[in-house]
Structure formats: structure tokens, C-alpha cells
Amino acid sequence: AARRRQPQDDLITALLAAEENGERLTPELVLGTVVMLLFAGYEPTMHQIGNGMLALLRHPDQAALLRDAPALLPQAVDELLRYDSSVQMTFRYALEEVELGGKQLRTGDHVAIVFGSALRDPTFFNNPDTLDVTRPTSKTVTFGLGPHYCLGAALARTEGEVAIGTLLRRFPTLRLASTKLTWQETAAVRGLTALPVEVS
Numbered sequence: 001a002a003r004r005r006q007p008q009d010d011l012i013t014a015l016l017a018a019e020e021n022g023e024r025l026t027p028e029l030v031l032g033t034v035v036m037l038l039f040a041g042y043e044p045t046m047h048q049i050g051n052g053m054l055a056l057l058r059h060p061d062q063a064a065l066l067r068d069a070p071a072l073l074p075q076a077v078d079e080l081l082r083y084d085s086s087v088q089m090t091f092r093y094a095l096e097e098v099e100l101g102g103k104q105l106r107t108g109d110h111v112a113i114v115f116g117s118a119l120r121d122p123t124f125f126n127n128p129d130t131l132d133v134t135r136p137t138s139k140t141v142t143f144g145l146g147p148h149y150c151l152g153a154a155l156a157r158t159e160g161e162v163a164i165g166t167l168l169r170r171f172p173t174l175r176l177a178s179t180k181l182t183w184q185e186t187a188a189v190r191g192l193t194a195l196p197v198e199v200s
Helices: 011-017 027-041 043-058 060-068 070-083 153-170
Strands: 089-093 098-100 103-105 110-114 174-176 197-199
Touching (some): 043 060, 043 153, 043 174
Antiparallel strands (some): 089 110, 174 197
């Protein structure tokens, strides 16, 4: 309502102004879009950086490799996302009857797609439980596939590269301050409630 009264140079104003064939988005659609962008764009990225740093702090050889070869960062971010994805699952509805993995799905069945499991599948990844920042990661489904591919994938990767690269460069002696870690209590998004670190 405030943006309708006083338009600004921002996303909400742009959504309110969007028009196609004389139709505009309803207030509910604008709100839903903004909420989706906030939670889909902020929370998974925050946990992507936390999970990635935790993995590197637990694997100092991999962190050292990235410090010595920062050109590996784009590939390393994909591997960190594969190794411990912040988005563990999503949900879909079957559009038609299909047999999948020996199970019969009927039209309309609610299906959980578990990325966390797919990203550790030994059929597609050699030594899937090993973190290897030099691993080619062209087969990952971290950001979905096809029409469900994440709209913010390029931004999320860039944010991961900048944040993780900066932390490794600026704090070469960064280490875990505690082994007692608390994970957020949700199945779909995996992330710590805090990542306690210190510099030696």
C-alpha cells in the first residue's frame, strides 16, 4: 500500500507496475512473490555459505587448496553445494501416472524430491561422501532441472564465491571455535543456527 502511494525504485514498485494485456498482479500475488524471493533467496544462500564454510573448516586440506588456487572457487562452490546442500528437498505433484523406482505414482500424488540424497548418489559421483573442490560437478541437481531450475542459481553461486573466497582470503587461520553445533529443525532446508569460529 505504501509503494502504491509513493512508488520507489525497488522490486515491490516494479511488481505493482507490471502489466500484461491490461492486467496487473493482485496484492496477494505481489506479497506471495516478495515472500518467496525473500525466503528462497535469503535463507538457502545464508546456509549455503555456512554449510560450505563448515565443510572447509572440517577439511583444512580443501580450504588450503582454495586459498592457493582461488580460480577453483566457482567449481568448489558447486562441490560444496553438492556435499552439503542447504536445500535438501522440495515437493511436487505427479502430473500423470508413472512408475519410478519400482513405485507407482498416480496423477496428483504429492512427491518429495530429496536433493540431499541425489547429491550423494554413488551412481553419479565417485566417492560421494568425500569433499573434493576439484571435482567436476556438471551432474548436480542442487538447483533443480528443466522448468523447475532455480531462478536465482547464478546469483546464489556468485554470493557463495564472494563470501567463501573472501573469508578464506581475509582469515587464513579461521577455525571452528566449538564442535558443538546446532542444526535448524527443518527437513527441507539444512543449516546451522550458528557457526562458531575463531581466528588463531
